[in-house]
Amino acid sequence: MRAGMNCLLDVLQGKVGAQSLSDVEWEQAFELAEAEQVLPSFVSTLRRSGLPLSPSIEKRLCGAERQCAIAGFFWSAELRGLLKSFAEAAVPVLPLKGPSLALRAYGEAAFRSAKDLDLLVQRSDHAAAESILLKIGFAPNRHADDYHRQWSRGTTLVELHFDLENPLAFDFKVETAWQRASPGEFQGQPAWHFAAEDELLFLALHGVRHRFERLSHVLDLALAFRAFAPNGSLAVPRADVAPISRLLVLGAELANLLFPEEPMPIVPADNRTKRKMDTLAKSLWQDLLCEPAGQLDWQTQHRFFVETEVCIGGRYWCRIKHMRILLTRTIEADHAFANRLGLMRHWQVALLRPIRLLLRDLKQRRSKPRIRQAL
Template sequence: MDNERTLDVSLFPKELKLLLALIGPISPPTSAALKERMTGGGDLSGIDWDHFVRLALHHRVYPTVYTNLLRWDSSPIPEAVMKALYAAYGKNTFQMMHLTATMDKVSRLFDENGVRSLMLKGPILAEELYGELSLRTCKDLDILVSADEVELAETILLGAGYELDEGEVRILNDWKWRVHHISYTNPQTGVQIELHWRLNPDKGKEPSFEEMWARRRTSVLTEHPLYYLGSEDMFLFLVQHGARHGWFRLRWLLDIDRMLEKQLNSSDIAAHLKRYHSLAIGGQALLLASQLLGTPIGPEMKPIAAGNHAHRLARSAIIFLNEMITLSPVPQHLTIYYRRYLFSLRSASQKLLFIVSLLYPNNRDIETLRLPKKLYVLYFPLRPFLWIWRRRKQQASS
């Protein structure tokens, strides 16, 4: 790849470079090959091992790091580091087993009540991409249902002991358009479920639920059939999800690496990305995976990563990886940068919809000025003034 397309990772600390080396494909799997991959022939002196462990935990790739070190020559790695990785790996294994049991129970409840559901991530993704539950981390379950069945699915979850998390206030009956999922938590088990009716919040073009249901696959993870996305839909979802979050966790990029190991139909993937205005986002994922993890990109996929827009997006994501941050909430010093980054991800039609959506009231307007429900329609003409009021108040407090 020419220098103009090479991503600048010169500011990455040695600990992050080591992490990238450990999760990317290395052949032969020896400490010498690992050093060559990480530093171009340097050594591992000067590594802050505590920071390395923090990075592995932050990026949620410690299962891969630990199991790869067991297979490779791990002699340069301190014993305390291996113990810390092992402890996290063991805890995650039990967590994934617990989530699998919950996923099976919820899926049965939905089926018994006539709600069709597709598992988006979680244990299904671990089994599909990594071959076993313990090799991927997950904190919650993401379940996609038809927009027409959201209320029924919610009733089922509430009846099963889940409670609605705090979130967007449902005003003017526009909540299905404004947001793309609602979160629920079971106070007894601590499991959180995100109930989706769209793949993404950007209100752009995406496959309908009926289309995704027709392309669904069946998992053999449990005795009860669990359904999940077809290959093209899954790749689309993963690149859009990772891009929207700035790829601030390497786990999402590792998912792309593992998916590209599968026997994908490259022409179908490219056509799918193009149809849903996501070619540049797909190219961003391919560039990041190939240059940071060493993921092989086949000739059929290379044109997707060749565009200038894809390269700009990949370059923009580097800062999120380098700073070891989360974007919930967004750090203050990156607020403007992240907003501009999100806007650059959108297609022309998505940008137009985003601008229009700014005119719609939201829960912050209600918090600024409480009106009786029968007067909610007044939030439309009042919104610009409420926005100005909040801005001035924020500036005054600053």
């Protein structure tokens, strides 16, 4: 197990008591909490425990609390400003994760780490939303892919979504989710929120997109289950997203591993899906406990998408589906390849993607003998 993990889990699970830990062990837990992006939750839970700490660790805790408070204030202020701009333009916007989730599931906007802000708009409002970002000083960092685009203003990063994932991989039926969403607010500014089951499903999808590489992805789901499905009252996922409800099963299994004494709601699933997601959850949990997060590129993400498939219709059809995704989606590398040839239209980029992949594979094959000789 990674150094500091036992202490980190004990704090998050509220098991911190009179056990004696050295300053080195506490330092390892603080470092790991930051690496796993759960530092705000770690320090707030530790402070509430009232556990006596050595002067050096108390100083470390105070510094971390100050760091989290400043970050929470910054991201909350940025989100409020964005929501105000969208409201003035009469464009409905739904904050994903970030301070909005922190306030509703963690209890405070500063209790969850944030590196950027994710906003979802309806596809018909996408052009208007981009105009709003341009007007308030944001600039696009890259081309739009099949579900979002990244923007920046100074040190503030925003990911503007018009979908939640490539619909060929996981079709969230975002239009239906918008119909079920309800108007709300974030610190006085209007904001839309998903229905509880849709928000939980999105958090599970987000975790899968990142292969649950950090503890924060599991903690998000566990606290969201508590907040949005109290007393185990989770409605059956929408029939139109039933093919991806297995992700919610996987998320619930992981949340149970984080908080084994507080069972999460039972998500309806057939036995085959339940067994596969249980096995996958235990494998992911073991990786979290023992290995730091690795490099997560698009190919790694895609391989994990395949790993979550149950393939009731047969592996042949699964392969056909994923080959279609591989050949038809476009990423930033495809735009860069097309631009070198003086081609910039989206259909040209899409047509050139198979050629880029073929050239890349040929280059990799040619380099293998030289690598072996060098070794």
